[in-house]
Amino acid sequence: MKIHRRSFVMTGLTAAGTLGLGAPAVLGQAKPRVVVIGGGAGGATAARYIAKDSQGAIAVTLVEENETYQTCFHSNLFVGGFKTYEEISHRYDALTKNHGITLARARATQIDRDKKEVVLSTGQRLPYDRLVVSPGIDLKYDSVPGWSKEVEEQMPHGWKPGRQTQLIKQRLDAVPNGGTIVMIAPPNPYRCPPGPYERASMFAHVLQQAGKKDAKVIILDPKESFSKQGVFQADWEKRYGSMIEWLGPKVHDGIKSVDPKTNTVVTGFETYKDCAFVNVIPAQMAGEIARSAGLAPAGGYCAIDAATMKSTADPNIFVLGDACIAGDMPKSAFSANSQAKVAAMTIRGELTSARTFPARYVNTCWSLVAPDDTIKVGGRYEPKDGKIAATETFVSKPGESAELRKENQAENMGWYAGITADMFS
Amino acid sequence: MPSASPVPTWFGSVATALALSGGPASAAGDKALGEYLSSECSSCHQSSGRQVGGIPAIIGHPADQFVALMITYRDKQRDNQVMQTIAGRLSQEEIEALAAYYESLKPSR
Numbered sequence: 001m002k003i004h005r006r007s008f009v010m011t012g013l014t015a016a017g018t019l020g021l022g023a024p025a026v027l028g029q030a031k032p033r034v035v036v037i038g039g040g041a042g043g044a045t046a047a048r049y050i051a052k053d054s055q056g057a058i059a060v061t062l063v064e065e066n067e068t069y070q071t072c073f074h075s076n077l078f079v080g081g082f083k084t085y086e087e088i089s090h091r092y093d094a095l096t097k098n099h100g101i102t103l104a105r106a107r108a109t110q111i112d113r114d115k116k117e118v119v120l121s122t123g124q125r126l127p128y129d130r131l132v133v134s135p136g137i138d139l140k141y142d143s144v145p146g147w148s149k150e151v152e153e154q155m156p157h158g159w160k161p162g163r164q165t166q167l168i169k170q171r172l173d174a175v176p177n178g179g180t181i182v183m184i185a186p187p188n189p190y191r192c193p194p195g196p197y198e199r200a201s202m203f204a205h206v207l208q209q210a211g212k213k214d215a216k217v218i219i220l221d222p223k224e225s226f227s228k229q230g231v232f233q234a235d236w237e238k239r240y241g242s243m244i245e246w247l248g249p250k251v252h253d254g255i256k257s258v259d260p261k262t263n264t265v266v267t268g269f270e271t272y273k274d275c276a277f278v279n280v281i282p283a284q285m286a287g288e289i290a291r292s293a294g295l296a297p298a299g300g301y302c303a304i305d306a307a308t309m310k311s312t313a314d315p316n317i318f319v320l321g322d323a324c325i326a327g328d329m330p331k332s333a334f335s336a337n338s339q340a341k342v343a344a345m346t347i348r349g350e351l352t353s354a355r356t357f358p359a360r361y362v363n364t365c366w367s368l369v370a371p372d373d374t375i376k377v378g379g380r381y382e383p384k385d386g387k388i389a390a391t392e393t394f395v396s397k398p399g400e401s402a403e404l405r406k407e408n409q410a411e412n413m414g415w416y417a418g419i420t421a422d423m424f425s
Numbered sequence: 426m427p428s429a430s431p432v433p434t435w436f437g438s439v440a441t442a443l444a445l446s447g448g449p450a451s452a453a454g455d456k457a458l459g460e461y462l463s464s465e466c467s468s469c470h471q472s473s474g475r476q477v478g479g480i481p482a483i484i485g486h487p488a489d490q491f492v493a494l495m496i497t498y499r500d501k502q503r504d505n506q507v508m509q510t511i512a513g514r515l516s517q518e519e520i521e522a523l524a525a526y527y528e529s530l531k532p533s534r
Contacts, residue, residue, distance in 0.1 A: 049464065334468060341464040357461045360514070362468070364507050380510050392513055394506040410479025411469075411507070417477040418469040425472075 031059045032351040035118050035128040037108045037289055039064030039092060041073075042134030042320030042336035044423040049344035051099035057352045061102040061126055063118065064092065069424075070161035072192065073333040074416050077368060079158075079169050080202030081209075088161075090424045098425065108135075111293035113314055130347045133295060133302070133311070134320040134336065135287025136160070137191050140300075143283035144184060144258060151260040155278045158199070159191060171277040172203055177212035179276030182265045184255055185221040186281045189301065191322045191331045193227035194377065196281055198367035201232070204240040205370055215276070219246045220255055220267060227330070228367065231375050234398035239370045286323035293317075301325045306383035307359050309343040318343040326361075327388035329381050335363045337419055359383055366412035374408035375400075454488065455518070459526025462519055465511065474532025484530040491524035 036047040039062055051060040069090045077083040095101040104126065110119040111131065118126040139157060141149045158168035175181060181203055185196045200217050207215040225248070226232075236244045253268025263275040285291065285300030295302040295311050302319040303312040306327060311317040320343060321336030329335045342359040349356035364378030379393035396408070471477055474484040483491070497503040498512035499520070515523070 337468050338465070345461065345464075355457055355461075357458065360465070362465055362511060376506070378507055378510060380514055382514075392510050394510055407479055412478075414476075414478030414480025415469045418467065418471055418480055421471055421473070422467050 032129045033059045034130050035126045036062045036132040038134035039069055040136055041333035042340045045337045045340035046132045046344050047101050049341055050347055051101045054348050054352055061104055063104045063108045065107045072161045075161055075165045076198045076202050080205050094425050108289050131317045133290050135289050135323055137284040137322045138287050140283040144280050146258040147280050154260040155280045157281050159281050172206055175215055175276040178214040180216045181277045182272050182275045183219045183279040185219055187222045187283050190284045193330045194365055194367045197232045200244050201369045204243045217244045220252050221248050224248055228375055228377050231396050231398050235369045290323045306388045308346040309339050328390040329363055329388050332363055332365050338362050372406040372409050374405055374412050376408055454521035454525030456526045459522035462523050463526055484527050485532050488524035488528040492520050495520045
């Protein structure tokens with residue numbers, strides 16, 4: 001029956017194409033079907049916009065294993081004590097209630113691209129006319145010698161939301177005065193470029209607030225430089241004195257190994273023994289479902305068409321957010337949310353002949369350095385020469401007024417309310 | 426908790442913006458184009474019309490005020506890097522389209 005219906009839609013598409021009719025897939029009785037894998041900033045936004053703007057003309061199923069979603073964005077504010085865990089937790093109920101989206105509470109285990117079906121952990125198969133893949137990242141557990149999935153609770157990463165985020169806070173709160181936190185920062189490209197450095201700021205803030213003035217935060221970075229580096233480092237010195245120390249690869253001479261049993265980190269230059277807390281943020285790649293479907297042939301991330309967010313490997317599949325190669329756009333929730341709208345528009349255009357417009361993208365990343373002291377980086381982007389290219393960018397500068405930094409933080413809080421409403425309401 | 430207010434303060438300075446832009450603009454924008462462009466705005470601004478934190482309410486305002494304000498951002502006469510960047514790529518037609526779309530919306534209570 002399902003095969004028959006799909007065949008009918010395909011026939012409709014062909015007929016519409018031949019006759020030049022306006023509404024290909026709705027010619028048949030069956031609604032066109034869109035399946036979305038992943039309920040984060042890319043997937044939830046795409047599902048919501050396709051369902052909302054097609055007003056019931058497209059059947060949308062969102063595949064998401066978790067009942068609640070903890071945002072990675074603003075998880076540093078939870079770590080710093082500026083937000084509760086509940087405030088970074090969201091449910092999918094409104095997407096079903098307000099927009100008729102079907103929620104499949106399961107894990108997508110396989111994409112059968114020939115049959116155009118998604119196989120779920122429950123054994124169910126979901127046929128699709130278009131598929132949105134937005135699985136976020138997976139961690140490269142072998143990228144730091146001595147570290148592995150088995151020891152991710154002893155040396156937490158906190159780079160996928162949920163229990164790991166809570167572990168980071170618990171471990172931070174337990175650091176004694178005089179204790180040393182070592183953060184191993186990730187190599188490019190990774191989720192949330194300013195994230196490790198905002199987190200280090202929150203570490204220092206919590207230690208300072210608790211009167212643990214002799215504690216240290218040491219960042220061992222495999223990169224020569226990092227996002228908003230000048231302004232972060234100027235602000236660290238101003239706010240936290242020498243509490244935060246950033247060491248690039250020329251100084252530490254490589255991260256050689258970690259030992260979770262003794263909380264030791266060995267670099268080419270020094271051995272850090274008996275650390276109070278080691279935060280390992282490893283190298284990253286696209287979520288497993290995208291890689292196993294052959295959407296990430298090289299480099300661990302998925303190539304997309306800059307004008308549509310379509311996978312270059314399959315014209316029926318769109319890849320969003322951290323899993324894709326988005327040119328000049330950083331891997332951020334704001335980017336994923338922006339990309340989702342281009343994909344949703346393209347999909348509605350293809351399935352219901354809705355009007356489409358040229359793709360445009362936007363991103364801003366706010367980072368809280370200290371109370372009421374927030375810096376930001378952002379830009380706008382357009383397809384150019386086959387990639388998503390920045391057309392204008394901005395970044396905060398050292399020495400800006402306290403008033404501006406406070407305004408930035410108010411903007412940051414308002415943005416969070418805005419984007420989560422745009423994803424979940 | 427972020428403060429929520431149905432009364433935006435952001436448009437309070439629109440009289441100044443209007444003066445800077447040389448008077449009221451046409452409200453006859455392309456609403457469908459405006460709706461598409463508005464998806465960029467809704468990454469931050471609430472579609473319910475509430476002001477939350479430092480993100481002002483932008484719906485239900487007269488189109489000419491909206492156009493005037495966006496032009497002051499586009500021309501960098503008004504500070505805010507995010508808004509300057511976003512408005513900087515909008516054509517007159519696009520600003521009018523956005524204005525027409527947002528004027529047509531009513532704040533929800």
